[in-house]
Amino acid sequence: MATRALYLVVAAIGIAGSGFAAWWWQKPVSSPAVVPVVEAGRAQTGAAKPVSVEVAVVRTVTLRDEVQAVGSLRSRRSVVLRPEVSGRIMALHFRDGALVRQGQLLAQLDDQLPKAQVQQAQAERSIAQANHQRNQELVAQGFISQRSLEESAANLEVAQAKLALAQATAARLRMVAPFDGVAGIGNVHVGDYLKDGTDIVNIEDIDGLLVDFRLPERYQRQIQRGQTVRITLDALPGAQYTAMVQALDPQIDANGRSLLVRASLDNRNGPLRPGMFARISVELGLRSDARMVPEEAIVPQGNAAIVWKFEPATDARSGQVRRTTVQLGLRRDGWVEVIQGLESGDSVVTAGQQRLQKDGAKVQLFVPAAVGQPG
Structure with missing residues (x-):
């Protein structure tokens, strides 16, 4: 009996010891030696790594302010004989x-019948002339009244009118070049x-040609008579012609809000033909201080456009960026004119913008963007 009680006591002590050992094993370890390592790791991950970007320099070029249009060549004068x-x-x-x-x-x-009518009218006029001349002599001698002379004069006028009518009818059967x-x-x-x-046949005066084209209504103050325009034709690649603005339509087309412009060009002994498709370039101005950046630098943002302006550090290979809103102008061969927001010599990011989140972000230059010169 005593032995059995002893076994129970030993078993209870063993169970209690196992539970304490399990609790001790699962208890969180708090070692002072580990804390600096964890904190050091956190400090290391908190430091932002510079973003690699490519940049390009804002260039100042001479830019032609041009507007493009299309049209068709027309004869200076054209008529169809009918x-x-x-x-x-x-x-x-x-x-x-x-x-x-x-x-x-x-x-x-x-014209056989009209010719006969002309001959008949000529004969009637001759008779009327003779009668009127004889009556003039008789009135002078007092043999007939003044009324008879007036009647013969009227008959002469009628005969002359009949002759003119017959001649006009005959002339309508002859078609001549205008x-x-x-x-x-x-x-x-x-x-x-x-x-x-x-x-019957069309007659074309092609020594001089006309080209009609339309421009948006906002250009109505920038184009005037006497201004020159450049014309190229798909049918004659490589050739370029100069035309002069001849007239501006005083009325703006209400459907397309466009202005009709007519220009003329010399074609004496030239290869141009009416009906050719023409591309027209109208030069509205020439600016020698246009600031241009690559198209890749422009980031659309709603209705506006921004660029990331690069501000170099002392080593010039790293620095930070600033978000800058810009106003754009003309586009030429992969380059965009910046009217406001940048100055000549500024550097803008052309690759890597998607990794830039805020102003002041640290960046380092990767390889300068290899882009061509603006046209």
């Missing part, structure tokens, strides 16, 4: 694509019966 009356073609006096002179007869319609130019390709042949208004 008969005013119906009739059959009796003769054609032009060759397709040949030069024609002002007043040259190009097409003749059948100006010097080049005949197009004819659409009719001798013997064809034409109704009034049928196209």
Whole structure:
């Protein structure tokens, strides 16, 4: 019995000892020697590492303030010959694509009936003239009254009017060139019966050409008559022509809010043809102090644009950046004009902006950006 009680006491002591050992093992260790290591680690991770960036210098260049437009070449004068009356073609006096002179007869319609009417009117006028002349002599001698003389004068006027009408009717059957130019390709042949208004041939004056183009209404004060514009054509790559502004439409197009401009250019013995597609460059000004930065430096931010301005330290290979709002102007070949916000010689970040979070961030230069010169 005593032995059994002893066993129970030993078992209770063993269980209690195991529980105490487990509690002691799980107790957090607080060693003074470890604290400096942890604190040192925290201090090391709290130090910000400089961000590697690329920068470019703001350059000052001479910049042409230009606006681009498109248009089509037109003849200085152009007309399509059409008969005013119906009739059959009796003769054609032009060759397709040949030069024609002002007043040259190009097409003749059948005029036999009008010619007969002219002859009849001429005969009636001759009779009226003779009667009126005889009456003048008789009145002078007192054989007839003044009223008879007035009637003969009126008859002469009627005969002259009939002759003029017959001649005008005959002239409408003759189609002549209204100006010097080049005949197009004819659409009719001798013997064809034409109704009034049928196209016969077009005449083009291509010694001088016109080009019409439209500009946004905000440029209406910057363009004026006599100003020169540059023209290039897709059909003639590499060639450039100069035209002069001839007229400005006094009315702004309400649909597109644009201004219609007409320019003229000399084409004597030139290769240009009406209908060619033209690209027009209008120079509105020339600035010799334009500040340009690479497009990569611009960071859109809402409706504004910013750049990260680099402020070098003493070693010039590291420094800090500042967020700067800029006002942009023209774009040329990967470069952007900065109107406000930067000065010539400033440096801006062109790569690595996505890792910049706040003003004063520490940076170090990686490799200077390799970009071309602004155009």
